[in-house]
Amino acid sequence: MNHLEKEMLALRNEVLDMWALVYSQLEKTKGALLKDNKDLAREVISRERRVNAYELKIDSDCENYIALYSPVAIDLRLVLSLLKINGTLERIGDFAEGISRFVIDTYEKKYDSLIREMRLEEMFDELLEMLEGSRKALESEETKMSGCLFAKDEYVDNLYDQSLQKISEYIKMHSEDALTCIFLAILSRKLERIGDHCNNIVEEIVFYIDAKVLKHAGKHKEV
Template sequence: MTQFQTEIKELKEQVIEMWQLVHSQLTKGLSALLNFDKDLAREIVMIEKRVNAAELQIDKNSENILAIYSPVAVDLRFVLAVLKINTNLERVGDIAEGIAKLIIDTDKPFKQELLDHTQVVEMYGEAVKLVEEILLAFENEKTTDARGIFKRDEFLDEINKKANHLLIIYLKDHPEDLQQALNVLSIIRRLERVGDQAENIAEEIIFYLEAKVIKHTQRKGNGKNA
């Protein structure tokens, strides 16, 4: 194995490690929500610094490979994809931190009826699975699995679309839960963005393996998969 191949391999391993860290952050956030565990939420906020540090290191290593080796073809596409995937993963980390802060700022445990009514727990579980499954697509270099993410994200989109209406209905009977309802809505909005990041990553995997560019904005805009 050449030095170039070694550095490409190490870069992929670094991305996978960051991915696993971000996945762990999301998973802890779900647990913190279900158990109203503010200590766990604070741990997520603290660990976010590691996510940011990992992003900076991966960017630096990617730029060094581009500058030193001038890769071409699939190797070039891989490094370019990693630069974008790295940004998407950092944003997922930010989302996990944002959800953790909402849990910390909430006065008392979320009412189970509110969680059930909005499907936020189901949505959160699906978001965690999306991050896990797109990682497997990256590790195994399977574009078929990456394409499966587009369909899976529709579930998150549907819950997000219904959220305002469902919360209005809920608040008619439970006006005292306004603050909790607003926090749940904020969590739902953030989880929808996790789906968007997963789709962006799927596009980058397809780009690097197949040299095909899929326009995410067009697909979301016309409601059809590319």
């Protein structure tokens, strides 16, 4: 392995480490919400700084790699992908932090049944699988599972739609809880956005490995 390859490997491993951190943030956020564990929520908030530090470090390392080594072909695609994945992981970290703040500031046990009906646990599980699946895709440089990951995003979108329905029904019966219900709708929306971000990550991996641009492909078809 020459020194260029070593530098590239180091950059890739740094992103994979950040990935593991963001995965753990999302997993802990799930535990904090579903078990009303405010300590776990506080841990997520305090570790958000580490996610941000990773983002800054990786941004700077990508910039240096491009400036010093002028990558081309598959190397260029990898750096560009890592740069975008980096920003996307940071956004997912932000969402996890936002949900954790909701757990600390607003959440009460009495909403447990609503959360079950909203199927938020299922949404979390799907998202964690997407995050883990996309990480494995990059690690193994294999895009076979991309279709399955895209399908999961669609499933999360459906769960989101259904969760809004449940919230709407709940508000009709408990108008005094309307504000918390709005927060729960926003929370569900955040999960749905995490699905979109995971989708974007998979698209970046396909761009890196197969040199195909999938971005907005679905939307074009609809037009």
